[in-house]
Amino acid sequence: MNELTRRRVLRGMLNGSAVTVGLPLLDCFLNGNGNALADGTPMPIRFGTWFWGQGHSKNVFVPKQAGQHYELPEELQSLKDIKQHINVLTNLTAYRDTAFFCHYTGWVVARTGIAPQTGALPLAESIDTTIANQLGRTTRYKTLSVTATGDVRDIISYESPTTPNAPEFSPVNFYTRMFGPDFQDPNAPTFSPSPTVMVRKSALSGVMDKIKGLETKVGAADKVRLDQYFTGLRHLENQFDQQLTKPEPRPACVMPAAMKDMDTGSDSTLVAQRHAMMTDLLAMAVACDQTRIFNMVYSYGFSNTTKAGYDKPHHTCTHEEPKDDKLGYQPNASWFVRRAMESWAHYVKAFAAIKEGDGTLLDNCLIMANSDVSEARVHSIEEMAAFTAGKMGGKFKTGLHIPCGGAKITNLGLTALQSFGFDMKTWGQKSNETDKTVSELLV
Amino acid sequence: MRLAFSKSVFLSCAIVAGGLLAGCTGPASQSAAVKSDTAVVAKAGAEPDAQGTPKHLRALTQEQYLNTLAYVFGPDVQIEPHFPPSQRTDGLLALGTSRNGVSSAQLELYQKAAVGVAQLVTNPSRRKFLLTCKPASDTAADAACASTFFTRVGRLIHRRPLTPAELSEYVDEAGKSANQLHDFYKGLAVSIEAMLISPDVLFVLETSERDPAKAGGERLDAFSFATRLSLFLWNAAPDDELLRAAEKGDLQNPKGRLTQVNRMLASPRLEKGVRAFxxxxxxxxxxxxxxxxxxxxxxxxxxxxxxxxxxxxxxxxxxxxxxxxxxxxxxxxxxxxxxxxxxxxxxxxxxxxxxxxxxxxxxxxxxxxxxxxxxxxxxxxxxxxxxxxxxxxxxxxxxxxxxxxxxxxxxxxxxxxxxxxxxxxxxxxxxxxxxxxxxxxxxxxxxxxxxxxxxxxxxxxxxxxxxxxxxxxxxxxxxxxxxxxxxxxxxGNPALTACLVKRAYSYGSGSAATNDDKPLLDYYDGRFGAESYKLPSLLRTIAMSGAFARVAVPKAQAAGDAATPAATKVHE
Incomplete structure (x- = not known):
């Protein structure tokens, strides 16, 4: 198969099908076992997240059985093709501590370990940043954050309490950022460093020096902001270094075809399409080792996803639709959750569809998914659900339903952090502080 | 963090300003303004002793960045930088610019924008208009020509004249790059890029000086005031004339300040400022x-x-x-x-x-x-x-x-x-x-x-x-x-104009108005009413007020400012 054909195959995949594509793995890229690069470097391990707003309907979401042999309830039916790749965690608890912010406190606790004091800003960096600060220094992007909502304000990642990571919200902008003129194909046969980038890098050191002069003139809070800026400049310097260094070959990396932008709007069909386009780009960006840390928002806490012909967007629906006595849940609210689960399935499949070594890209990922609440109707942050996907290079089991018995949702975060090598005995603060992990997840 | 100040130690600049205004002689229109001001003061009272606002480190918004570039390089130097908005704080995005940090991803956008601008500015079709000199050779460094360029452009982009050391850094970097790339304009572009991602360009750092009107008091220095004024009225960095007024010290006296404020209010650029607000x-x-x-x-x-x-x-x-x-x-x-x-x-x-x-x-x-x-x-x-x-x-x-x-x-x-x-x-x-x-x-x-x-x-x-x-x-x-x-x-509801006043002051000063500011806001509102609720009058009142330039130093200017935003008690 020549390179052109290979690209065609991948383009087909990126257009929506989700089967594993058997790429010709060039032997010279890998060691004899197919689980590391030829020079013995292990396959990189990545951390990803996925977020959906408005929780779930307990009686049709929570599996009746625990462990490996559980049946997918109604609301999770669309996960049947990815069941072997994921774990379902149920009955997790977030604690509000002081104030409570509906559709906000729950996810902020899950992602930062600390209940927020205001509805505007979290009190700590988010977990993806913590991991990225360790893992993300060798890639072109330290992290990538993407939203399928089309709204740049749907922020789920924070570099610091006052520094949000605004998400990519337009598929075309995202494509250009990933695969535009600055993209270096890691599998290109030739490589010549750009002289312009060399001088650009040299000029950057002068910019960095300016921070020192400014820092003497500001208070402590602004100094933190300048430090953040300096970190950004370092990251930029790292990007220039990347551009000046021949990248490691990545057999799974194939530059996707350019795409057209799509309409704005929050109709569930549009959101699903936008989610699929951006997920496929994101998965390929990870396969091309442009980043090892990534976040996706399918819908936000105050989800305004709409259903054609139904007069309430998702958030309003959860508050105004009566529970159906026979079903035991809100039918339209559940309809929205089911659409979210379809997109979660697409997300997992996209990573599972890319072959890497003797496994898949997903095998070398840990993806953590969570929501803002459990029952959105009453903004409950008890009995929350979460997922993981991927084996994290063999460290994580998959295929399980794990009832957590009301354990802290921060246990999941601590499990991830420790698995990524953080020497951390506890994570979180106040009631959300934990020293326990979800041991069932670990091999 | 609640800010507490000793109000009594501050003398109202407005009283000083009012006194000087009454005695100034200027063009007919200014004299008329003074007469009218006297009548308005009689109706609305004099500016109360207000605390002023802290000095800020404000990130330029996308619009401010683009408006500034359009002034410096011309309206056809257009890019779409996609800078993310700040987070709305106390009712305004503008207040988020004093709190939000810059993420690595955002800095990358700044860098991309800078590359785009530098390419447009040094493009063969534009360079003859945007560069007032021609290098001795297109393929090598020319320090004199680069110096001419950065002296003019650097002052407008930095919102103050460059120090000799800063100028020399830009010129040297451009020269080094030009020699390496064998292209004067490419070398210039690299230095332009560096300038456009400089923290002192993308952040507005407000600095202060002793306030001669009050022992122990501080006010924004002339260049910081020029920038605050220009962002307030035009949503852009100061123009050449405003910077000249700052350089000559005119902005630090009421007559010179009024001349500039009136000029800015009469400018077509006011429209962009008012739209942004x-x-x-x-x-x-x-x-x-x-x-x-x-x-x-x-x-x-x-x-x-x-x-x-x-x-x-x-x-x-x-x-x-x-x-x-x-x-x-x-x-x-x-x-x-x-x-x-x-x-x-x-x-x-x-x-x-x-x-x-x-x-x-x-x-x-x-x-x-x-x-x-x-x-x-x-x-x-x-x-x-x-x-x-x-x-x-x-x-x-x-x-x-x-x-x-x-x-x-x-x-x-x-x-x-x-x-x-x-x-x-x-x-x-x-x-x-x-x-x-x-x-x-x-x-x-x-x-x-x-x-x-x-x-x-x-x-x-x-x-x-x-x-x-x-x-x-x-x-x-x-x-x-x-x-x-x-x-x-x-x-007919007084809260309507009071709210506009509060928002305008917060927007212009970069600080959420607090309970302590109520007398000041009442004063602004009173003058606003006395001047028939005309927006330019309100903007002039705020811009000319002592409080707009006065620097409030928090008792405990220390760490935790950003970490405890909820503690700021806001007058709503």
Missing amino acids: FDDMFAFDAFAALSKDAVAYPAFTGVTAADAREETLRVVVDQLITKQADYRDLFTTRETFISPRLAAIYKLPAPPAWTRYTFPDDSPRAGILTHVSFLATHAHPVRSSPTMRGKALRELLLCQPVPPPPPNVDFSALENPTSPFKTTRDRVNFHLKNPVCAGCHRITDPMGLALENFDGVGGFRDSEKGQQIDASGSFDGKPFTGAVGLGKALH
């Missing part, structure tokens, strides 16, 4: 993600949304700048502008392009509350929402925050299949029966219900599900009917 105050950033159900509202598209935003901003500019009308008239005027897309919502014959239009006297539409902008952004994708509209009215226009709903309220009785509620009014009134809900809904709903003649995108309707719409409402106990009545009620 109202776009922020009206929370029009919501338009970026506004969408409506295509089945329910097929006439409403992304273009309609953009036009709706533009309509209101055009009316703001026309009424408040061009006609210098009373700010309160924004809520009663029948005059507007319509586009072909908006005509479809207003059910009017489509004009070929944007055109002035006056709603007839018997029209249910009057004032910006009846614009598609306000009605569509504060409604559900598929239906109207008196609560959302009433809440927006309270929060955005009257600065009266409405608490969020309690976390565990069950609204499902509204949707029960046997529900007796046919109209939105019935549904909304149901809230009033539940004491937990009634407290807040009594604040929002009676105002929002007066807009019920307009559906979720602002189209007129007189019935809902076969029921005649009852558009009666009330505002703080005063009953009225329909949107026209609501506009009149707002027009």
